[in-house]
Amino acid sequence: MKRLTTFASAAALMWLAAGAMSAQSSATQSATATARVLAKIQLTKNTDLNFGDLVAGGSAGTVVVSTTGTRTSTGGVTLAVGTVTQAGFTVVGEPNKTYTITVPASVTLNGPGGNTMAVNGFVLNPTSPATLPAGGSAPLNIGATLNVAANQVTGSYSNTFNVVVAYN
Amino acid sequence: MQAKRMNLRPAVLMTAAGFLLAASRIASAQASVATRTTGTARLIGGIQLTKTADLSFGDLVPGATAGTVRVATGGARTRTGGVTLAAGTVSQATLTVQGQRNKSYTITVPPSVTVTSGANSMTVGSIITAPTSPNTLPNSGTRALRVGATLNVLPNQPSGTYSSTFDVTVAYD
Numbered sequence: 035m036k037r038l039t040t041f042a043s044a045a046a047l048m049w050l051a052a053g054a055m056s057a058q059s060s061a062t063q064s065a066t067a068t069a070r071v072l073a074k075i076q077l078t079k080n081t082d083l084n085f086g087d088l089v090a091g092g093s094a095g096t097v098v099v100s101t102t103g104t105r106t107s108t109g110g111v112t113l114a115v116g117t118v119t120q121a122g123f124t125v126v127g128e129p130n131k132t133y134t135i136t137v138p139a140s141v142t143l144n145g146p147g148g149n150t151m152a153v154n155g156f157v158l159n160p161t162s163p164a165t166l167p168a169g170g171s172a173p174l175n176i177g178a179t180l181n182v183a184a185n186q187v188t189g190s191y192s193n194t195f196n197v198v199v200a201y202n
Numbered sequence: 203m204q205a206k207r208m209n210l211r212p213a214v215l216m217t218a219a220g221f222l223l224a225a226s227r228i229a230s231a232q233a234s235v236a237t238r239t240t241g242t243a244r245l246i247g248g249i250q251l252t253k254t255a256d257l258s259f260g261d262l263v264p265g266a267t268a269g270t271v272r273v274a275t276g277g278a279r280t281r282t283g284g285v286t287l288a289a290g291t292v293s294q295a296t297l298t299v300q301g302q303r304n305k306s307y308t309i310t311v312p313p314s315v316t317v318t319s320g321a322n323s324m325t326v327g328s329i330i331t332a333p334t335s336p337n338t339l340p341n342s343g344t345r346a347l348r349v350g351a352t353l354n355v356l357p358n359q360p361s362g363t364y365s366s367t368f369d370v371t372v373a374y375d
Contacts, residue, residue, distance in 0.1 A: 058248020060373030065295040066365055067317055067326050069259035069271065069353050072288055073361040128361065131261070132289070201263060201288035 073170065075127035077199050083153075083178060087116030090186035097182065101159035101175040111182050121176040125199050129170040135162035136198040137176060146189035153195075155179035163202055174199070249301035251372050257326075257349060261290030264359035275332035275350040285355050295349035299372050303343040306375040309335035311349060312368050319362030328352040329368075336375055347372070 085097045091110025098106045103120045107113050127133065140154040159175045166172055176197065259271050265284025272280050277294045281287050301307065314327040329351040339345055349370060 058250075060371060061249050061251040062369050062371040063251040063253045063297055064367045064369055065253055065297070065349065066256040066367050067259070067315055067351065068256065068363065068365040069317060069324065070261045070290055070363045071319070071355070071359050071361045072261050072263050074263055201261065
Protein backbone atom coordinates (compact mmCIF):
# COMPACT_ATOMS: atom_id res chain seq x y z
CA MET A 35 0.00 0.00 0.00
CA LYS A 36 2.80 2.34 0.86
CA ARG A 37 4.51 1.58 -2.42
CA LEU A 38 1.38 2.17 -4.44
CA THR A 39 0.85 5.53 -2.84
CA THR A 40 4.37 6.66 -3.62
CA PHE A 41 3.97 5.66 -7.24
CA ALA A 42 0.70 7.54 -7.53
CA SER A 43 2.25 10.65 -6.03
CA ALA A 44 5.08 10.63 -8.50
CA ALA A 45 2.66 10.31 -11.36
CA ALA A 46 0.70 13.27 -10.11
CA LEU A 47 3.86 15.29 -9.77
CA MET A 48 4.87 14.54 -13.32
CA TRP A 49 1.44 15.46 -14.57
CA LEU A 50 1.62 18.80 -12.81
CA ALA A 51 5.03 19.48 -14.22
CA ALA A 52 3.99 18.49 -17.72
CA GLY A 53 0.95 20.72 -17.47
CA ALA A 54 3.09 23.63 -16.46
CA MET A 55 5.51 23.01 -19.29
CA SER A 56 2.88 22.85 -21.99
CA ALA A 57 1.22 26.00 -20.73
CA GLN A 58 4.33 28.14 -20.37
CA SER A 59 7.06 26.88 -22.66
CA SER A 60 5.78 29.15 -25.42
CA ALA A 61 3.82 32.35 -25.62
CA THR A 62 2.13 34.13 -28.51
CA GLN A 63 1.09 37.73 -28.83
CA SER A 64 -0.90 39.29 -31.62
CA ALA A 65 0.42 42.57 -33.02
CA THR A 66 -1.24 44.87 -35.52
CA ALA A 67 0.45 46.13 -38.68
CA THR A 68 -0.98 49.39 -39.96
CA ALA A 69 -0.25 51.72 -42.85
CA ARG A 70 -2.24 54.66 -44.12
CA VAL A 71 -2.15 55.36 -47.82
CA LEU A 72 -3.01 58.98 -48.41
CA ALA A 73 -5.01 60.36 -51.26
CA LYS A 74 -2.51 62.06 -53.53
CA ILE A 75 -2.20 65.76 -52.89
CA GLN A 76 -3.06 67.79 -55.93
CA LEU A 77 -2.72 71.45 -56.76
CA THR A 78 -4.80 73.06 -59.47
CA LYS A 79 -4.24 76.63 -60.60
CA ASN A 80 -7.30 78.77 -61.06
CA THR A 81 -5.80 82.23 -61.57
CA ASP A 82 -2.34 83.67 -62.18
CA LEU A 83 -0.76 86.43 -60.15
CA ASN A 84 -1.34 89.68 -61.97
CA PHE A 85 -0.16 93.10 -60.77
CA GLY A 86 -2.21 94.89 -63.43
CA ASP A 87 -1.16 98.11 -65.13
CA LEU A 88 1.05 100.66 -63.50
CA VAL A 89 3.07 103.75 -64.26
CA ALA A 90 6.64 104.02 -63.04
CA GLY A 91 7.71 107.25 -61.40
CA GLY A 92 10.89 109.15 -60.84
CA SER A 93 11.54 107.13 -57.72
CA ALA A 94 11.33 103.45 -56.97
CA GLY A 95 8.15 101.95 -55.61
CA THR A 96 6.23 98.77 -55.06
CA VAL A 97 2.91 97.24 -56.00
CA VAL A 98 1.44 94.84 -53.50
CA VAL A 99 -1.28 92.35 -54.39
CA SER A 100 -2.79 90.76 -51.29
CA THR A 101 -4.06 87.20 -51.04
CA THR A 102 -7.57 88.55 -51.65
CA GLY A 103 -6.48 90.42 -54.78
CA THR A 104 -6.46 93.90 -53.29
CA ARG A 105 -3.79 96.08 -54.84
CA THR A 106 -1.85 98.88 -53.12
CA SER A 107 1.22 100.86 -54.07
CA THR A 108 4.11 102.58 -52.35
CA GLY A 109 6.76 105.04 -53.53
CA GLY A 110 6.84 106.49 -56.99
CA VAL A 111 4.36 104.10 -58.59
CA THR A 112 0.96 105.06 -59.88
CA LEU A 113 -1.68 102.39 -60.32
CA ALA A 114 -3.69 102.18 -63.51
CA VAL A 115 -6.70 100.08 -64.42
CA GLY A 116 -5.99 96.52 -65.53
CA THR A 117 -6.65 92.98 -64.51
CA VAL A 118 -5.45 92.42 -60.98
CA THR A 119 -5.58 88.98 -59.37
CA GLN A 120 -3.85 87.04 -56.70
CA ALA A 121 -2.60 83.59 -57.66
CA GLY A 122 -5.44 81.22 -56.84
CA PHE A 123 -5.20 77.46 -56.45
CA THR A 124 -7.22 74.53 -55.17
CA VAL A 125 -5.51 71.95 -52.97
CA VAL A 126 -7.11 68.50 -52.92
CA GLY A 127 -5.90 65.65 -50.77
CA GLU A 128 -6.33 63.58 -47.63
CA PRO A 129 -8.93 65.07 -45.28
CA ASN A 130 -7.54 66.48 -42.04
CA LYS A 131 -3.97 65.99 -43.18
CA THR A 132 -1.38 68.69 -42.70
CA TYR A 133 0.64 69.95 -45.65
CA THR A 134 3.30 72.51 -46.33
CA ILE A 135 3.18 75.17 -49.04
CA THR A 136 6.40 76.31 -50.65
CA VAL A 137 6.87 79.37 -52.81
CA PRO A 138 10.12 80.95 -54.00
CA ALA A 139 11.66 83.78 -52.04
CA SER A 140 11.79 85.87 -55.15
CA VAL A 141 11.00 85.70 -58.86
CA THR A 142 12.48 87.84 -61.61
CA LEU A 143 10.01 89.15 -64.18
CA ASN A 144 11.48 89.61 -67.64
CA GLY A 145 10.47 92.57 -69.76
CA PRO A 146 11.48 94.18 -73.02
CA GLY A 147 15.13 94.81 -73.78
CA GLY A 148 16.39 92.59 -71.02
CA ASN A 149 14.80 94.74 -68.34
CA THR A 150 13.61 92.99 -65.22
CA MET A 151 11.60 93.53 -62.05
CA ALA A 152 11.76 91.47 -58.90
CA VAL A 153 8.72 89.97 -57.21
CA ASN A 154 9.15 88.96 -53.58
CA GLY A 155 7.32 89.08 -50.28
CA PHE A 156 5.04 86.21 -51.20
CA VAL A 157 2.16 85.83 -48.77
CA LEU A 158 0.00 82.74 -48.43
CA ASN A 159 -3.57 82.16 -47.32
CA PRO A 160 -3.67 79.75 -45.63
CA THR A 161 -0.17 80.07 -44.26
CA SER A 162 2.10 77.04 -44.25
CA PRO A 163 1.73 74.47 -42.76
CA ALA A 164 -2.01 74.13 -43.36
CA THR A 165 -4.49 71.35 -42.74
CA LEU A 166 -6.97 70.10 -45.27
CA PRO A 167 -10.59 70.29 -44.10
CA ALA A 168 -12.84 67.27 -43.71
CA GLY A 169 -13.90 67.62 -47.32
CA GLY A 170 -10.29 67.25 -48.47
CA SER A 171 -10.34 70.39 -50.63
CA ALA A 172 -9.13 73.88 -49.77
CA PRO A 173 -8.38 77.09 -51.67
CA LEU A 174 -4.88 78.53 -51.68
CA ASN A 175 -4.34 82.20 -52.48
CA ILE A 176 -0.98 83.83 -52.97
CA GLY A 177 -0.08 87.50 -53.08
CA ALA A 178 3.28 89.20 -53.55
CA THR A 179 5.14 92.46 -53.89
CA LEU A 180 6.42 93.83 -57.21
CA ASN A 181 9.48 96.05 -57.00
CA VAL A 182 9.44 98.82 -59.60
CA ALA A 183 12.61 100.77 -60.30
CA ALA A 184 12.60 104.49 -60.94
CA ASN A 185 11.62 105.09 -64.55
CA GLN A 186 11.15 101.37 -65.13
CA VAL A 187 11.06 100.71 -68.89
CA THR A 188 7.53 100.25 -70.20
CA GLY A 189 6.32 96.87 -71.39
CA SER A 190 4.88 93.59 -70.19
CA TYR A 191 6.96 91.73 -67.65
CA SER A 192 6.31 88.14 -66.75
CA ASN A 193 7.73 84.87 -65.58
CA THR A 194 6.51 81.64 -64.06
CA PHE A 195 7.13 80.38 -60.56
CA ASN A 196 6.44 77.11 -58.85
CA VAL A 197 4.10 76.56 -55.94
CA VAL A 198 4.57 73.24 -54.19
CA VAL A 199 2.29 71.53 -51.70
CA ALA A 200 3.44 68.43 -49.86
CA TYR A 201 2.19 66.42 -46.94
CA ASN A 202 4.13 66.81 -43.76
CA MET B 203 -10.25 -1.69 -5.59
CA GLN B 204 -12.63 1.10 -4.79
CA ALA B 205 -11.20 1.37 -1.30
CA LYS B 206 -7.71 1.73 -2.69
CA ARG B 207 -8.73 4.65 -4.87
CA MET B 208 -10.23 6.45 -1.95
CA ASN B 209 -7.04 6.01 -0.03
CA LEU B 210 -5.00 7.41 -2.84
CA ARG B 211 -6.64 10.80 -3.00
CA PRO B 212 -5.30 12.28 0.23
CA ALA B 213 -1.85 11.07 -0.66
CA VAL B 214 -1.94 12.78 -4.04
CA LEU B 215 -3.19 16.00 -2.56
CA MET B 216 -0.45 16.01 0.02
CA THR B 217 2.15 15.44 -2.62
CA ALA B 218 0.81 18.25 -4.75
CA ALA B 219 0.93 20.57 -1.76
CA GLY B 220 4.47 19.54 -1.05
CA PHE B 221 5.39 20.15 -4.65
CA LEU B 222 3.97 23.65 -4.59
CA LEU B 223 5.80 24.42 -1.39
CA ALA B 224 9.03 23.29 -2.91
CA ALA B 225 8.38 25.33 -6.00
CA SER B 226 7.64 28.49 -4.10
CA ARG B 227 10.71 28.04 -1.96
CA ILE B 228 12.92 27.74 -5.00
CA ALA B 229 11.30 30.73 -6.59
CA SER B 230 11.84 32.97 -3.60
CA ALA B 231 15.44 31.88 -3.18
CA GLN B 232 16.14 32.02 -6.91
CA ALA B 233 18.12 28.82 -6.47
CA SER B 234 19.16 27.02 -9.57
CA VAL B 235 19.62 23.74 -7.75
CA ALA B 236 16.42 21.83 -8.17
CA THR B 237 16.65 18.54 -6.38
CA ARG B 238 13.33 17.25 -7.62
CA THR B 239 12.69 17.40 -11.31
CA THR B 240 13.34 19.70 -14.19
CA GLY B 241 9.62 20.28 -14.16
CA THR B 242 10.03 22.25 -10.97
CA ALA B 243 12.47 24.64 -12.55
CA ARG B 244 10.31 25.19 -15.63
CA LEU B 245 7.35 26.07 -13.49
CA ILE B 246 9.28 29.07 -12.18
CA GLY B 247 10.45 30.36 -15.52
CA GLY B 248 7.51 29.97 -17.85
CA ILE B 249 7.96 32.16 -20.91
CA GLN B 250 5.72 35.15 -21.38
CA LEU B 251 5.29 37.68 -24.15
CA THR B 252 3.76 41.10 -23.68
CA LYS B 253 3.11 43.60 -26.46
CA THR B 254 3.77 47.28 -25.83
CA ALA B 255 3.56 48.74 -29.36
CA ASP B 256 2.13 47.75 -32.72
CA LEU B 257 3.88 47.94 -36.06
CA SER B 258 2.94 51.15 -37.84
CA PHE B 259 4.22 52.28 -41.21
CA GLY B 260 2.73 55.75 -40.85
CA ASP B 261 1.32 57.81 -43.68
CA LEU B 262 2.51 57.47 -47.24
CA VAL B 263 1.60 58.55 -50.74
CA PRO B 264 1.71 55.98 -53.54
CA GLY B 265 3.26 56.80 -56.89
CA ALA B 266 2.85 55.71 -60.47
CA THR B 267 5.38 52.94 -59.83
CA ALA B 268 5.54 50.37 -57.07
CA GLY B 269 7.56 51.05 -53.97
CA THR B 270 8.25 49.91 -50.45
CA VAL B 271 8.22 51.36 -46.98
CA ARG B 272 10.44 49.69 -44.44
CA VAL B 273 10.32 50.11 -40.69
CA ALA B 274 13.51 48.80 -39.12
CA THR B 275 13.56 47.10 -35.75
CA GLY B 276 14.96 50.37 -34.41
CA GLY B 277 11.89 52.21 -35.72
CA ALA B 278 13.60 54.11 -38.54
CA ARG B 279 11.50 54.38 -41.71
CA THR B 280 12.88 54.28 -45.22
CA ARG B 281 11.32 54.11 -48.65
CA THR B 282 12.09 52.87 -52.15
CA GLY B 283 10.50 53.31 -55.57
CA GLY B 284 7.44 55.41 -56.22
CA VAL B 285 6.40 56.00 -52.64
CA THR B 286 6.51 59.30 -50.80
CA LEU B 287 6.56 59.33 -47.02
CA ALA B 288 4.28 61.62 -45.05
CA ALA B 289 4.13 62.27 -41.34
CA GLY B 290 2.15 59.92 -39.15
CA THR B 291 2.78 57.50 -36.34
CA VAL B 292 5.72 55.25 -37.21
CA SER B 293 6.66 52.45 -34.88
CA GLN B 294 8.21 49.03 -34.88
CA ALA B 295 6.28 46.37 -33.00
CA THR B 296 7.65 46.14 -29.49
CA LEU B 297 7.17 43.25 -27.11
CA THR B 298 8.74 42.03 -23.90
CA VAL B 299 9.89 38.46 -23.42
CA GLN B 300 9.94 37.28 -19.84
CA GLY B 301 11.10 33.91 -18.69
CA GLN B 302 13.79 31.80 -17.17
CA ARG B 303 17.15 33.48 -17.15
CA ASN B 304 19.85 32.16 -19.44
CA LYS B 305 17.28 30.04 -21.21
CA SER B 306 17.38 29.84 -24.98
CA TYR B 307 14.23 30.58 -26.95
CA THR B 308 13.11 30.82 -30.54
CA ILE B 309 11.09 33.65 -32.02
CA THR B 310 8.57 32.96 -34.74
CA VAL B 311 6.96 35.54 -37.00
CA PRO B 312 5.00 34.92 -40.19
CA PRO B 313 6.84 35.22 -43.52
CA SER B 314 4.29 37.75 -44.71
CA VAL B 315 1.08 39.46 -43.68
CA THR B 316 -1.64 40.90 -45.89
CA VAL B 317 -2.98 44.22 -44.66
CA THR B 318 -6.35 45.25 -46.00
CA SER B 319 -8.54 48.28 -46.38
CA GLY B 320 -11.91 47.19 -47.67
CA ALA B 321 -11.30 45.24 -50.86
CA ASN B 322 -7.77 46.63 -51.27
CA SER B 323 -4.68 45.02 -49.85
CA MET B 324 -0.92 45.32 -49.51
CA THR B 325 1.65 42.75 -48.52
CA VAL B 326 3.96 43.13 -45.55
CA GLY B 327 7.05 40.97 -45.88
CA SER B 328 10.64 40.65 -44.72
CA ILE B 329 9.45 40.57 -41.12
CA ILE B 330 12.57 40.77 -38.99
CA THR B 331 13.17 40.63 -35.28
CA ALA B 332 15.73 42.09 -32.92
CA PRO B 333 17.20 40.09 -31.36
CA THR B 334 17.18 37.46 -34.06
CA SER B 335 16.05 33.93 -33.29
CA PRO B 336 17.23 31.96 -31.38
CA ASN B 337 18.17 34.12 -28.43
CA THR B 338 19.00 33.56 -24.78
CA LEU B 339 17.31 35.39 -21.95
CA PRO B 340 19.70 37.48 -19.85
CA ASN B 341 20.17 37.15 -16.11
CA SER B 342 17.26 39.50 -15.53
CA GLY B 343 14.98 37.08 -17.36
CA THR B 344 13.53 39.93 -19.43
CA ARG B 345 14.42 40.99 -22.94
CA ALA B 346 12.80 43.41 -25.36
CA LEU B 347 11.70 42.02 -28.71
CA ARG B 348 11.32 44.40 -31.62
CA VAL B 349 9.76 43.56 -34.96
CA GLY B 350 10.24 45.48 -38.19
CA ALA B 351 9.00 44.75 -41.71
CA THR B 352 8.68 45.96 -45.27
CA LEU B 353 5.41 47.17 -46.77
CA ASN B 354 4.93 46.66 -50.49
CA VAL B 355 2.95 49.46 -52.11
CA LEU B 356 1.46 49.00 -55.56
CA PRO B 357 1.39 51.73 -58.21
CA ASN B 358 -1.47 54.12 -57.42
CA GLN B 359 -2.42 52.10 -54.35
CA PRO B 360 -5.93 53.24 -53.35
CA SER B 361 -6.01 55.48 -50.31
CA GLY B 362 -7.19 54.13 -47.00
CA THR B 363 -6.04 52.76 -43.69
CA TYR B 364 -4.71 49.25 -44.14
CA SER B 365 -4.24 46.91 -41.21
CA SER B 366 -4.12 43.33 -40.06
CA THR B 367 -2.92 41.38 -37.09
CA PHE B 368 -0.09 38.88 -37.00
CA ASP B 369 1.21 36.52 -34.34
CA VAL B 370 4.60 36.67 -32.67
CA THR B 371 5.52 33.53 -30.79
CA VAL B 372 8.38 32.81 -28.43
CA ALA B 373 9.13 29.27 -27.28
CA TYR B 374 11.83 27.71 -25.17
CA ASP B 375 14.24 25.62 -27.19
